[in-house]
Amino acid sequence: MDAAAAAVSRLTGRPVTATRRLSGALTEAVLDGDVVVVKRGHAPGATAAEAAGLRWLAEPAVVPIPAVHGYDEHWLVLDRIDTERADERTAERLGRDLAALHAAGAPAFGSPPPDAPPGAWIGLAPMENTPAPDWPEWYAEHRVRPYVRLARDRGTLTAGEAGAFDRVCDRLPELSGPPEPPSRLHGDLWHGNVLWARDGAYLIDPAAHGGHRETDLAMLRLFDCPGLDRILGAYTETAPLSPGWRERIELHQLFPLLVHTVLFGRLYATEALAIARSWS
Incomplete structure (x- = not known):
């Protein structure tokens, strides 16, 4: 059993029946028919920070977030998301979901997710x-x-x-x-961290913190997120932005x-x- 498979088995308590390397840091693992992704952390505390951020973003239950199945100092196990092409309906839903996520708020600008490590x-x-x-x-x-x-x-x-x-x-x-x-921000919301799926746009790889909601929207624009006009239109209809x-x-x-x-x-x-x- 390779290191990624051993980590999944240890963190989930379930046997791994197959694995497939997705990239240098990501491996797909099959658990009795269920499929998860295990991510290798790049630095001490990185997996704990990401897990805390994902759970904080998922807490209001307003935007799709991959479930965290376990983590340790080196590994993070998440739901595998079946992706599709972006479409207008899903883009508009993402705009509304982001508005609701931001409205969930944060204690202060710069506040970390609960239980996040110092770094x-x-x-x-x-x-x-x-x-x-x-x-x-x-x-x-x-x-x-x-x-x-x-x-x-x-x-x-x-x-x-x-x-x-x-x-x-x-x-x-x-x-x-x-x-x-202060808004509840994803914090690194370029389009590579948006996974388009049948049941909505999932957000991954957060740098979550309390911040200004315009920052998340600016990141979406920076690298030309698909469906950006639809996202921004639905967002501003739901939660108008300041002039x-x-x-x-x-x-x-x-x-x-x-x-x-x-x-x-x-x-x-x-x-x-x-x-x-x-x-x-």
């Missing part, structure tokens, strides 16, 4: 969840400036370029629109673009820098 992750990048009452200051200090510092330390951004992000951060109180309460939200999308995209700058380099730095200069 959080967005993809392969570390992420700090530190609660704060004020979104502009929290976003500047915990979502923009930390990744600017990392990019500068690695030579991806120069000191002069980093200054453009500081100027945007200083202006966030006047740029961020009317105050809103100017379309213009503010770029501000919310600074965070994922800076994460990609840290992980993948100069291409994303150039895009993030263009946004920072246009708002500073």
Whole structure:
């Protein structure tokens, strides 16, 4: 029995009858006819953080989330989702589901899911969840400036370029629109983390935390999620957004673009820098 199969059997208490490797980190396993996916964690605490995030997003029962069947320090076992092509009906449902998920709320901006470990992750990048009452200051200090510092330390951004992000951060109180309460965010909602299925669009691989709802929507737009117009239309019909939200999308995209700058380099730095200069 390979390591993935042994982990599934140990965490579920059920025998594994077959496995199939899906990627470097993912393996499909068959348990007496049921099929699950087991994911290998990339760092200490990553599986616990993901499990806590999935359970927190599933708690309001308003958006489809794969069930967590077990986890340990190295492995996470989840439902396998049978995927289909995105269609207009499912896209509109996702918009309404996201509005309901965000409305479920969070204790504060930056609040982690209950029972989450101290360290959080967005993809392969570390992420700090530190609660704060004020979104502009929290976003500047915990979502923009930390990744600017990392990019500068690695030579991806120069000191002069980093200054453009500081100027945007200083202006966030006047740029961020009317105050809103903390929303329950997926936190890494690019289209690769949306699985389209017959019974709805499932959300996977969260970087869940309390944040501004426009951030999730900005991430969907960043990499051109299928059905985006239908998603946004249904969302705004269900939960209207504050005036100017379309213009503010770029501000919310600074965070994922800076994460990609840290992980993948100069291409994303150039895009993030263009946004920072246009708002500073």
